[in-house]
Structure formats: C-alpha cells, structure tokens
Amino acid sequence: MAEDAVIRELAAAVERSPELAELRVHLATLLVERERFAEALAHCSAVLAQDATHAAALSLLQRCTAGLAGPPPSAGGSSPEFDWGAAEDQVADIVKPAFVDDPAAVVDENDFDAVQRPVTRLTDIAGMADVKKQLELSLLGPIRNPDLMKTFKVSARGGLLLYGPPGCGKTFVAKAVSGELGANFYQVGIADVLSRWLGESENSIRAIFDSARRNAPCVLFFDEVDALGHRRSALSGSAGLRTVVNALLEELDSATSVNDGVYVLGATNAPWDVDPALRRPGRFDRMIFVPLPDAEARAAIMKLHLQDRPVEGINLAEVAKRTDGFSGADLAHICDSATQLAMADSLSSGQIRPVRMSDVDTALTQIRPSTGPWFDTARNVVEFSNRDGTYDALAKYLRRHRVR
Structure with a gap:
C-alpha cells in the first residue's frame, strides 16, 4: 500500500507540473515495475512528445510495448516467436530511410543541464x-x-x-x-x-x-x-x-x-x-x-524524428501538406505513434518491418493539433490587451493563418 501511495503522490505531482519530463519518467518506471504498462505507456508518450530522443523514455516505451504484447509464446504455441537475437541483423538488412522530396535535415542538439557549446546554427533550422x-x-x-x-x-x-x-x-x-x-x-x-x-x-x-x-x-x-x-x-x-x-x-x-x-x-x-x-x-x-512550423520546417521535423528508425517510403512533402497547424511536438507525437504501430506489428509477426506511410496515415487519423487552446487565449489577448502593440506580430499571424 505504501508503494501505491508513492505512485498517487507522483501522479498528483505530474498533474500539477505536466511539463517535467524526469518526473514522468520516474512515475513510468514505477508503473512498469508493477506491470501497469498501459498507464506507463501514456506517460512515456507524453515525454517523447516533448523530446523524441529521450533515452530513458524510449527504453521504457519498449518495455511497455513488450509487456502489452504479453509473455513470449511457448515452444509449442502457434504464434511465431520473436527472435531478439536476430533482430539486429534484420534491422541492418532494411534499406536506409527512403524519404520522398525531403529537405535538408535539422541537426538536433541534446538538452544539457550545464554550460555547453552548441554547434547548431540558424541555417540548421528549416523555414x-x-x-x-x-x-x-x-x-x-x-x-x-x-x-x-x-x-x-x-x-x-x-x-x-x-x-x-x-x-x-x-x-x-x-x-x-x-x-x-x-x-x-x-x-x-x-x-x-x-x-x-x-x-x-x-x-x-x-x-x-x-x-x-x-x-x-x-x-x-x-x-x-x-x-x-x-x-x-x-x-x-x-x-x-x-x-x-x-x-x-x-x-x-x-x-x-x-x-x-x-x-x-x-x-x-x-x-x-x-x-x-x-x-x-x-x-x-x-x-x-x-x-507554428511552416511546411518546410514540418518536413524537416518529421525527417529528424524518423531518421534513426527503420523507415520505408515516407513522403515528407505529403505529410507536411497534411499537417498544417501542427506544432513540432505534435509532429514528434505522430512519428512516435507511427513507430509504435510498426513495433506492435513486428512483435505480432516476429519479423521487424520498417515504419511505412500507412503507419503515418493511421497516426494522422488519431492525432489532432494540440495548440488550439493556446490560440484561443492568444486571440483574446490580441483583442483586449494589445493597446500598446506588444503583440502586433501575433495579431498579424492570426490574421494570415486560420489555426485549428
């Protein structure tokens, strides 16, 4: 019961400060240890929506997916056994990510807690x-x-x-x-x-x-x-x-x-x-x-979050066209969801397959832009609190774009 109390306290803290990734990861770790995989998966997805390269969240995501898939089948079972020993060889055989009409990739930098010397330049930012x-x-x-x-x-x-x-x-x-x-x-x-x-x-x-x-x-x-x-x-x-x-x-x-x-x-x-x-x-x-990222930036963000994963036939220009109004975090969420679909299919079949356009299509039907409430507030600010012109740039953007 004491352990459940700890989880309740952590869950309350996450609800108060949902942006604190490390707090979510700690909670997800405890949930995985108690085999509460579905709850842990939700927290992992929230962390990866902020930072798709978060190593601890990615590791927990794999454990959640494996846990939800159930225990490995017995030797006499009819389901194919997933051969993790051969997995690396299968990944090596998959063709390198093939993107269609892809712009130059954005080079991401890891977040640091101390003073660092970034090499990122403005030219690395698309759009x-x-x-x-x-x-x-x-x-x-x-x-x-x-x-x-x-x-x-x-x-x-x-x-x-x-x-x-x-x-x-x-x-x-x-x-x-x-x-x-x-x-x-x-x-x-x-x-x-x-x-x-x-x-x-x-x-x-x-x-x-x-x-x-x-x-x-x-x-x-x-x-x-x-x-x-x-x-x-x-x-x-x-x-x-x-x-x-x-x-x-x-x-x-x-x-x-x-x-x-x-x-x-x-x-x-x-x-x-x-x-x-x-x-x-x-x-x-x-x-x-x-x-919000423009079309060029959206394509670059999608490529960034998929570039280290096995992919096949992803049309970035088409995805960018269909994701107007999505934030960078929303696009990362789409990539993570599409990847989870490919992972689930791989676990079921016993053969690793790459992330395909069909996975992205499915993710797009499930995910909507998250910034609508922010723009609702922004419109009120522009209408009632912009007498000094502080938010003229925001007002100009709202006039030019219809944000969902």
Whole structure:
C-alpha cells in the first residue's frame, strides 16, 4: 500500500507540473515495475512528445510495448516467436530511410543541464524566415558589428524573449543563437531555481548569473520565464516567488552594465503572465514571436524524428501538406505513434518491418493539433490587451493563418 501511495503522490505531482519530463519518467518506471504498462505507456508518450530522443523514455516505451504484447509464446504455441537475437541483423538488412522530396535535415542538439557549446546554427533550422530575420536585426547584427553600434550609440543590452505556442522550437532557436555567436549556452529551468528553503531560490538566481559571467561569452537561456517571473500582483499568497522575481530583476539590471558577454534569452508560452517589470528596457525588452512550423520546417521535423528508425517510403512533402497547424511536438507525437504501430506489428509477426506511410496515415487519423487552446487565449489577448502593440506580430499571424 505504501508503494501505491508513492505512485498517487507522483501522479498528483505530474498533474500539477505536466511539463517535467524526469518526473514522468520516474512515475513510468514505477508503473512498469508493477506491470501497469498501459498507464506507463501514456506517460512515456507524453515525454517523447516533448523530446523524441529521450533515452530513458524510449527504453521504457519498449518495455511497455513488450509487456502489452504479453509473455513470449511457448515452444509449442502457434504464434511465431520473436527472435531478439536476430533482430539486429534484420534491422541492418532494411534499406536506409527512403524519404520522398525531403529537405535538408535539422541537426538536433541534446538538452544539457550545464554550460555547453552548441554547434547548431540558424541555417540548421528549416523555414522560420521571419524569426531568423528578426533575430538578425534585433540581436545578432548589432553584436557582430560593434563599430556600427558605437556609431549609432546603441548597445546589445537587455534580454530577448521568445514567445509562442508550446512545442514550436523556442529552445532550439536559442541554441542556434548561441551557435551563431560562438558562445557558451546555459539553459535554466524552474527546477534549477526554486527551492523549498527560504532564501535558497534567490541564491540560485545569483549563482546562475555568476556562472554565466565566468563562462562569457555565454547565452543565458531561461526556459518558462512566465513560471519564474510571474506577475507579482498575482503572487499575493506566494511570498517566496515574489522574492524570486525581485532577485531576477536585480540580476537583469546588473547585466546591463557589468555582465559583458552575457546574452540573456528567455522563452515562454504565456508572455501575458510575465511580470511587466521584466519587459522594461534593459531586461526582456525585445520580443520575437515563434509561430507554428511552416511546411518546410514540418518536413524537416518529421525527417529528424524518423531518421534513426527503420523507415520505408515516407513522403515528407505529403505529410507536411497534411499537417498544417501542427506544432513540432505534435509532429514528434505522430512519428512516435507511427513507430509504435510498426513495433506492435513486428512483435505480432516476429519479423521487424520498417515504419511505412500507412503507419503515418493511421497516426494522422488519431492525432489532432494540440495548440488550439493556446490560440484561443492568444486571440483574446490580441483583442483586449494589445493597446500598446506588444503583440502586433501575433495579431498579424492570426490574421494570415486560420489555426485549428
């Protein structure tokens, strides 16, 4: 019973913070140990929708699939026995992924907990021409031309906030900026900052900025800024979070004068929940809207998530045409679902077969775009809270696109 209580507590924690992948993986591991494979599979799929390369989730996914397929048949059974010893040879015999009309692949970078030096560049990102142009004008161009900045008496001070629907590659864009600058990359999430001990969260903020200074030039990337820098007016009952916002404001202010070589970027799905003080000059004073992937980007994302799996005859151009309105995370989910179908068929037949277009077709009938609620909120924000023009780029996008 104690073990069930642990699972209930973890399930409640996941419900409160569904974006925390490691929490889901821990819960899925316990569920697999108790042979509750269907429940574990749902959590594995949620993790892989965020990061299709998550090694622990992929490993658990295989265990769930095998568990749901039932125990291996007996020697006298009529079902063919799956020969795992010969599986690797079968995979080697399968023709390399054959894609139709496929654009250049996006080179993915693993997420890291410490300071890293990404090699990703903006040219590795398919599509997203408007985002690249804005990055060049608002950040990269001035930094690359210090003499021009002196002439016009401007500086690269302050931070840049990437905002848009969830699962659309804001973190990948931030890494590409780091690669363009030849700078280190330090990614910070809410779990790296918040502590249950009084005063520790503020100390974490200061330590993070100190580490970025020591590793300059460095792109200091704050993920989920709305969680770290929530409107203080909405935090009347959360004194701890209010002090975190204040500490972040303090460090951002000092970054404008003493943090040479530290470029602060942030990402959020809900910029309207970010404390207005964080968007004043010298802080996150520039905003770039990162929209849903266009057709070129959708094809590249599909290829990225299928490139290390046995596939056959996948028409990426056709898939891209049929997935307008899907986020990058939705596309990863389609790839995972199609792969699960091929795995299930392989387990049933005893012969490994590649992922085919028919699997993708089936996955497309089962999966719908996940960003509809986000755009519903965004439309209300544009209609009622855009008097100062903060969300003009979002408003322009909504006028041009009909998002489901």
